[in-house]
Amino acid sequence: MTQVDEGPDSPGVPGILTFGVPTVGEVLAERYELQEHINDDAFGRQVWRGIDVILRRPVAVVLRYPGGEAAVEMLDAAVAASRVVHPHLVDVYDAIDEGNRAYVVREWVDGSSLRELVMESPLDPDRATSVASAVAGAVAAVHATGMAHGNVHPGTVLIGDDGRVVLADARADESATIDGDVRAIGGVLYCALTGHWPKQEAGSNSLPDAVRDPSGVLAAPRQVRGGVPGHLSDLATDVLDPELAPPSADVLAAELGRLDSEQRDSEFFGDGGPLDFNQTRLAEPVTPEARRSVGRKLAVGVAGLVVLALIGLLIVTKVFSGPSGGGQAQLQPPSNGHTSGAPTPAAGQPTQVSLGADQVRIVDPQGDGQERRDADKMVDGNSDTAWETQHYKHGPNFGNTKSGMGVWIDLGAAKKVSLVKIDFTIPGATVQLKAGNTAYPSTSAGDAQTVANYTPIGSVRADAPATTTLLDGNGQSVRYLLVWITSLPQSTDQSDRWQVGIDEIQVLAS
Template identity: 25%
Template sequence: MSGKPTEYIAPNRKDIGQGVEDAGLAPGTVLGDGRYRLIGNVGQDVRGGAQLWRAKDSALGRDVALTILVGDRSDTQVNARARRALERAMHAASFHCVGAARVLDVISAKHGLAESDRVLGIVVAEWTHGTDLAELVKDNPVPPATAARLLQSLAVAVETAHHVGLVLGIDHPQRIRVSADGELRFAFPGVRPEASATDDVRGLGAVLFYLLTGRWPLAEAPEGVPTVQMQKDGVPVTPRSLRPIVPLELSNAAVKALAGPDSTINTGGIRTAAAMIPVLERAAATEDSGTNVMHQSPIGNPAPENDVWRERDPEPDQARKRKLSVGMAILGVATLLIVGWLGFQVAQMFAPGGSSSAQNSILPSGVTEDGEGGDDEEEPDSGPPVAAGPITPAGAAEWQPPGATLDHPNRAGDAIDGDASTAWTTSAYFESFDSDRAYKPGVGLMVSFSEATRLAQATVNSPSAGGVIEIRSSPTATPGSVDETTLLGTLSLSGGDTSLDFDEVVEGQHILLWVTGIVPVDGGYQTRINEVTFQTAE
């Protein structure tokens, strides 16, 4: 079995008719004038009268997510609800956010749905590769700090949508998937007509509760999803009461978001996604870099093997073994050469005239053997350092100022592993770092050597043309701020290899790659570093 994230497709459900019209849909059914062929049913939203399907877009040859509204076309009330849901979906078509799948098409019963008289409309969205939310927690709840990190992208999506007057409708677990990047994503747009911004905030609380406990706290949970009653003997049930390792602040945040303005639970309440985000950031910042649920991969690329998907022991890295063997062979040859050279020097010292020869070689600069001074010419300027050869770093770690949230710390080593097909990336941000609304000023990658080294050049291999990286020397591997480092030069990435020749020899053990420029990628901003290499100075 591959160690990469696998697609989880829910088995064809036999209970579709329970609460939602059957509509005669099954894998292989073709909708939308023959364009969309159903692949597998993911779930159903009883409240919205919707079935959730994965389908194949035959026109573009890609998978899509379908929210299919079903019901009796002769029922005017049902038809009116469906029309309102489709109108809201059309308004959301212009909304682009990393934490929400983009709406690609909206089809009403009057256009292209003659295949089934029970289908009232379809909302077509881009397919989110990864797994179902229920699949993530079916065995065990996730670590609290990881739950907070997973939820951040969804919370930002909700806040961004509310800022432009949209409601997502995230209060249903089967509408949410875990992307291959290790982030929660609203995967099935098509909000209920009566859904409000409050429902979205309660949805955030419900998802957080679900991640922390494995139980869904809202009413009308899907078939097979474990539930929990929010009140017991008049006292609110909290994630911490069900799982004591949950931090108090995170547990309270889930309950306060769930409360809502009309709730009988008097907790003070969280009314906006913006109020939830700082709590998630603080909780995620406590996460040990070695316990991440997922190693995040660049947008649009599969994630590598990680803790969620690994079902076997790690296999030896054959490429690393080969590199180690070659390195040992080179070291052996170099040792023999050095021993031979030392032997030759010792032999020369005891050879006839050896002492005289040694004496003649130790003369002050500018003095000849007869004791007279040489020419008065000054030695020419040595100029920039000359590269002598590559040097392999001892390690790499993501660095950010204290208190900032790390992006992809577990992937830092991919930037120095000698394999350009692996990479360390920043997270995908909604604003570039130079924007007035930027989330942070930059993200750092600290590269360290086994000892202080004389460096002449740094080269970054990256596909992120237009990105900007400051190369800085650092006195330690964990400086307190960027101001404690020294700027050596700035790289404007051109795509592929971009090199920086240092003006003078850089002597140090720690080099910081401070990413200050991220580039547009799939509706967000991100910079990727495939490989960083260094040349020593002569």
């Protein structure tokens, strides 16, 4: 994909310098091996795909000649960007000045730029809203540090094959302004809806300018393309209107986020995951039965042995019983000795906690919110439904995009937790139980507090070998639990992807 695309021309930007061009296989800073020259951008920089030979991860290398004073703006922008962590900002790994050349090393994104997508066809309104919402959130995070991004345009908005939307390549020159960034978000929405970029730009890959009337007034998106909702058309037009003061980036992000949330369950998401821009790039959705046909059959035998062993250790205080007709096993306390009627728990004896859909949610501090859907399927009593992560490339650690994800559980009141039973869709996850007595907001910041402040209970279960994993809560009295997953098993239907799901979660407590 194009990792840095053409954008608006900047005064004083030199032509692309070709002397001293590196070669394929050259290793920069004894660490970054150059593998393929991708393209040259409008700011005199070469873009390479490379590999970090130490961490064995793909990287994008943005390189310019010369270094020194000529590269100060690029390097300063990279250093500033590296301090802002947000799921919709490209991660910056390194910034190096060698004098005769300078380069920035950042995250490699498999996918396409917004420019490339709309040159084929404008996005449908739902997709356009989601893209603009992601960009607005990223810009708001940059503005919160007191900086402007200065380079928001369709070439720096990247959409990964996995649906992730990220903003790349901030600039630190004097032309970067807060208001300019906000206007550019409106331009991104306008471009996504119409395929036209409402700003002058040059270059071989330039998009057509927006349609204007004879006096130069911008045509609304719904006048350019049929089917654009009036509220989206008006929003894009208002943000771009020079006669109107632009909102702040966080206000615009909140409004776009609200619109995106209303569309979250719309058809374009489907089973393929969030922002599924190109269904042909992903495998067809897999039914729960088909998904488990390989991994689960092999895991059941091992799971049975592990469960029996653990029950033997825990049987003094914890007993499982299930309906004789099959179905999802239920957690139950030990029998009180009666041979007829429903068992009555002794005082203080642990019982299964009744969990409703409003008592579970997904904790994803570094995510974009798209994987928060379907949490209720973990407590619906149906083992054929599941919450699932999306498929991740580049390894089990969520494709190196996040430190983990988890399931937050509200027990309704403080209880002494004895056991948590988790039915994974695929064996092999790394998981740990955490607990606390504070409910933080369901936001990225709140999720980060949950992960940081909840206390681990028991040890980490690395590569859990059984489909059913048992976690001993040690009888601690807490109201909130966090099942924290830090590593994913390999998908059973896509060998180069990693994914996990949870069919059911049950808690035994008193």
